[in-house]
Amino acid sequence: MADPVFRIGCGAGFGGDRLDAAVPVVDALAEAGGPACLMFETLAERTLALAQLERAAGRIGYDAHLEGRLSPVLKRCLDHRIAIVGNFGAADPEGAAEAIADLAKRLGCRAPKIAIVGGDDLLSGSNDADLAALLATGVPAGERVISANAYLGAREIAAALTGGADVVVTGRVADPALAVGPIVAHLGWDFDDCDLIAAATMAGHLLECGAQVTGGYFCDPGFKDVDGLEAIGFPICEVSADGSLVVTKPRSSGGCVSERTVKEQLLYEIHDPAAYLTPDVVLDLTAVEVREIGRDRVRVSGAGGKPRPETLKATVCYEGGFVGEGEISYAGPNALARARAAMETVKRRVDKDLKFRADLIGSTSLFADDSGLLLSARELPESRDVRLRIAVAAKDRRAVEAAIYEVGALYTCGPAGGGGVRTSVRSRVSTGSVLVPRASVTPSYRFHGDA
Amino acid sequence: MDTVSASTRSVALHELAHGRAGDKGDRLNVAVIAYRPEFYPLLVSAVTVERVRDLFAERRPGEIARYELPRLGALNFVIDGVLDGGVNASLNLDGHGKSLSFRLLEMEIAVDEETIAKIGYLREENQ
Numbered sequence: 086m087a088d089p090v091f092r093i094g095c096g097a098g099f100g101g102d103r104l105d106a107a108v109p110v111v112d113a114l115a116e117a118g119g120p121a122c123l124m125f126e127t128l129a130e131r132t133l134a135l136a137q138l139e140r141a142a143g144r145i146g147y148d149a150h151l152e153g154r155l156s157p158v159l160k161r162c163l164d165h166r167i168a169i170v171g172n173f174g175a176a177d178p179e180g181a182a183e184a185i186a187d188l189a190k191r192l193g194c195r196a197p198k199i200a201i202v203g204g205d206d207l208l209s210g211s212n213d214a215d216l217a218a219l220l221a222t223g224v225p226a227g228e229r230v231i232s233a234n235a236y237l238g239a240r241e242i243a244a245a246l247t248g249g250a251d252v253v254v255t256g257r258v259a260d261p262a263l264a265v266g267p268i269v270a271h272l273g274w275d276f277d278d279c280d281l282i283a284a285a286t287m288a289g290h291l292l293e294c295g296a297q298v299t300g301g302y303f304c305d306p307g308f309k310d311v312d313g314l315e316a317i318g319f320p321i322c323e324v325s326a327d328g329s330l331v332v333t334k335p336r337s338s339g340g341c342v343s344e345r346t347v348k349e350q351l352l353y354e355i356h357d358p359a360a361y362l363t364p365d366v367v368l369d370l371t372a373v374e375v376r377e378i379g380r381d382r383v384r385v386s387g388a389g390g391k392p393r394p395e396t397l398k399a400t401v402c403y404e405g406g407f408v409g410e411g412e413i414s415y416a417g418p419n420a421l422a423r424a425r426a427a428m429e430t431v432k433r434r435v436d437k438d439l440k441f442r443a444d445l446i447g448s449t450s451l452f453a454d455d456s457g458l459l460l461s462a463r464e465l466p467e468s469r470d471v472r473l474r475i476a477v478a479a480k481d482r483r484a485v486e487a488a489i490y491e492v493g494a495l496y497t498c499g500p501a502g503g504g505g506v507r508t509s510v511r512s513r514v515s516t517g518s519v520l521v522p523r524a525s526v527t528p529s530y531r532f533h534g535d536a
Numbered sequence: 537m538d539t540v541s542a543s544t545r546s547v548a549l550h551e552l553a554h555g556r557a558g559d560k561g562d563r564l565n566v567a568v569i570a571y572r573p574e575f576y577p578l579l580v581s582a583v584t585v586e587r588v589r590d591l592f593a594e595r596r597p598g599e600i601a602r603y604e605l606p607r608l609g610a611l612n613f614v615i616d617g618v619l620d621g622g623v624n625a626s627l628n629l630d631g632h633g634k635s636l637s638f639r640l641l642e643m644e645i646a647v648d649e650e651t652i653a654k655i656g657y658l659r660e661e662n663q
Contacts, residue, residue: 131624454628455626459594
């Protein structure tokens with residue numbers, strides 16, 4: 086009898102995620118033996134623009150950690166027919182496919198059938214003047230667009246998998262689509278069945294941030310204790326033909342799956358819970374039920390769906406000038422007063438036209454606002470170990486460097502006992518968001534090696 | 537002595553609920569989830585849009601929406617314009633605003649003795 090459950094595991098929840106995360110997930114999927122897929126989400130909002138710049142500079146335009154992520158699991162996935170779907174193609178899905186084919190050869194695997202999903206890149210090969218004008222509304226006047234990518238849905242991923250792909254490489258797709266594609270392809274669901282697509286989207290939403298649903302970004306000692314964060318198990322979702330889901334993780338891994346972890350991730354980055362917009366469906370979470378049915382096993386049901394929106398979201402990236410940071414520390418008696426004196430000293434020395442922010446780390450930093458209202462409005466918590474942080478931003482790199490140079494000069498010109506100066510200046514990519522009509526976007530897929 | 541104030545105390549929301557922050561552009565969402573189903577009505581009555589606006593006053597919030605999710609025992613706050621332009625524009629060390637769930641969980645909530653006892657039980661359960 087065929088296994089009625091389709092399992093989808095997550096091997097990465099963002100571009101900086103652990104490189105060994107997928108190994109226990111693939112072990113668990115292989116051990117379970119039924120049909121399964123492994124997804125990787127490695128693209129943040131501005132990652133694509135950074136990748137585009139890397140590619141333009143002649144360096145790697147796909148996920149720089151692609152090989153590190155896939156090396157430990159590629160052979161086992163191919164041997165067990167566990168399809169791999171990832172947005173690790175970034176700005177160069179073709180290059181990523183080439184790298185995977187090459188890696189498979191070096192690892193002595195059978196040659197994988199690799200599909201490439203394209204059409205998200207709205208700048209390449211398009212001479213649609215209306216589209217160009219629309220994208221320009223996403224950046225301030227006079228700025229040059231570095232990248233513009235639409236968030237694609239899951240249809241091309243599903244079609245590629247139905248066509249026999251072992252690996253599907255994408256650029257920008259909506260994160261949940263990395264799960265929706267495989268689920269729909271395997272269970273044979275209809276993209277017009279809104280409630281089922283909603284269930285698949287909810288699965289993708291729960292999986293897309295990796296360990297965030299298995300006890301990561303969750304632990305609060307004494308309140309929400311989590312063991313084994315150093316070996317946290319990445320999530321696996323079991324999807325049944327009726328659309329019900331069970332979230333779990335590999336046995337003997339760290340972390341936990343509980344009603345609490347699932348509820349937190351369910352609402353992560355959600356605005357109106359009755360209308361979470363994705364390219365494949367409008368997801369309604371208001372009737373969702375979350376129930377623990379066993380150790381590290383949580384059933385999630387009740388997702389509702391409405392037809393997909395008529396527009397696709399696109400992220401537009403442009404050069405955002407330069408950001409500089411400088412830090413210096415003060416400790417012991419009167420540390421806060423000395424750090425404040427240092428802050429005032431730098432503030433008086435730097436160009437008033439620069440965007441400027443100061444933090445008194447150890448007393449007041451993360452909760453404060455850029456305009457400095459919180460820092461000046463209330464009595465600051467005392468601390469005997471304060472690190473002054475200055476941050477400045479401007480279009481002109483030299484202006485930023487000159488301001489940050491002032492932090493180092495505090496060694497001799499500033500208050501007593503200042504130590505541990507660190508400074509950095511880096512370029513920055515800014516982003517804007519535009520809604521694009523579906524007619525302006527042409528998603529497609531093809532197999533690597535085909536003409 | 538006033539009998540009402542004798543039987544009520546103030547605790548941080550952190551004792552009653554857990555939370556998670558997420559960002560999209562300059563918009564922050566914070567989910568506030570009751571540790572126990574019995575705490576949910578208290579969250580609904582005490583954790584109001586006005587109080588959230590006060591907590592984030594320095595950031596001059598725009599629109600704040602509160603969504604009630606009784607089946608999850610959760611409230612979802614969507615707060616516009618409090619991330620200094622968002623992660624690609626802000627100079628905050630935490631440009632995403634990931635730490636801001638704990639800003640909301642600092643809110644002081646008036647509770648009765650019965651609730652205090654349940655919080656104590658919750659603590660033991662977690663140990």
